[in-house]
Amino acid sequence: MARQQYHGPAFLSHGFRLFFLMAGLTGFLLVPGWLYLFFHGGTLPSGMVSLDWHIHEMIFGYLAAVIAGFLLTAIPNWTGRLPISGAPLACLVLLWFFGRVLMLAPVPDLVRAGGDSLFLIIMTFVAAREVKAGKNWRNAPVCLLVGLFALGNITFHVERLGMLDSDVAVRAALSVISVLIALIGGRIVPSFTTNWLIKSGAAARPVPFNSFDKAVLALTVLALAFWSMAPEGTPTGVMLILAGALQFVRLARWQGWVPWRNALVLVLHVAYLWLPVGLVLLGFAAALPEVVPMPSAGIHALTAGLMGMMTVAVMSRATLGHTGRELAAGAVGCWLYVILFTAALLRVVASLIPEFYASGVMMSGVLWSLAFLIFVVHYGAMTLTPRLVIKGT
Structure with a gap:
């Protein structure tokens, strides 16, 4: 079914709007919470180790919101398809927010792991579907990296549940994001630089x-x-x-x-x-x-x-x-x-x-x-x- 032109509220018209706002609020609020726990101690309602919560939320909370906002805005430019907007976009934002609540709430560990993992899994499928529908195979590696990022989040929870005796998830996730920035940054940094140099008349x-x-x-x-x-x-x-x-x-x-x-x-x-x-x-x-x-x-x-x-x-x-x-x-x-x-x-x-x-x-x-x-x-x-x-x- 073809996606229709959007005519609703502006904040649900493109993925960058709410996801970038949520990322900004996350970056603003999480660090003071972590500093308080670091210097004064205390426990989280979820029972998580405070350092684990800080690491997880800055990587799989903040960065996940930025990635979602970027992809949902960039993919329509890559594929020529209409952006995801309205109710589907609202559902994605709420699913991301649900994960943030679960990381603090006193719920069973398996519920926290499963609920928090859903967002990045669904984002991977959304990105892959859009790239496939637009036959934009050049950006398939980006979808692969998002999928690996989702796998890193799952592995993080598996490690914390004691089902995997390793400490690979965080390093692997940071590696994936670093490669993603090296890949996408290798496009946008020289591209935007070239545009400015041409405009300014520089040789x-x-x-x-x-x-x-x-x-x-x-x-x-x-x-x-x-x-x-x-x-x-x-x-x-x-x-x-x-x-x-x-x-x-x-x-x-x-x-x-x-x-x-x-x-x-x-x-x-x-x-x-x-x-x-x-x-x-x-x-x-x-x-x-x-x-x-x-x-x-x-x-x-x-x-x-x-x-x-x-x-x-x-x-x-x-x-x-x-x-x-x-x-x-x-x-x-x-x-x-x-x-x-x-x-x-x-x-x-x-x-x-x-x-x-x-x-x-x-x-x-x-x-x-x-x-x-x-x-x-x-x-x-x-x-x-x-x-x-x-x-x-």
Whole structure:
């Protein structure tokens, strides 16, 4: 049955609207809750270990909302099909929210695991169905990565239920998201940079995707696969450091220093920079722990740095563009990016300097929440109102 044109409330017209708003609220609220539990102790109504809850919700709660909002908005552009909207979109949002409630509620562990796993499973099928219907096979790998992300969430619950004696799920999920950003970021960062360079009349151009990019992506996948299964040891460390070095070269080929005056473009390059930094830090933690004794430095370079900054960069840009506004960060956007970068930097440094750990974590958390409060207030309001109509167009 053909999907009909949507004529309902604006906030249910596209996936980015409610999902980006929910992601922003999640980023704002979760960290203060985690900081309270970290510094003051206490238990959750669900009985979950507070660290497990923090890890799960930032990865499979926050990131899942961002991925859903991005895919439900990008896939119609990929396939030429109408976006999922109205009641089906509302059901997806409610299913995501149901998972967040279950992670806090005092319900049986199997109920929590099953209910929370549903959203990403259904999102995988939705994405695959749309790509198949639009015969857009070029983006089939994206569907595969979302499916692996869903599998990582299931594995997380299986591990916490004691049915699997391992601790692979979180590393595997972070690896999948890192690869997803390397894949999609490898498209949008040079693409948006090229658009700005052409518009500004600059002669520089990013190097087009070629065999070098394929080789770097393949090595990154291999290195992160090894890290997921065996996070310590020289072979894993060497592959991670090499992948990080080559990812830095890949980023440099995109000419990111040229559009420094455009914050919406520059932030994409800065966000992607956290990928090679995270890979190198993880590599040293694996091969030379005397240099980087805590793997959390690399982990937070990938989470607070790469995933935090890249998701906010994409969400803010997409919100501006899809609501009919000028693609300009403005003062609010610039402050948002600076505060978020500082939060990520402090969190990584806190893992590298033990004497600075407690104060660094606290300052990072406060700045992180401030950044997401700015995002919710400034960009969240745009997601709830109709697209602007420019007179004369």
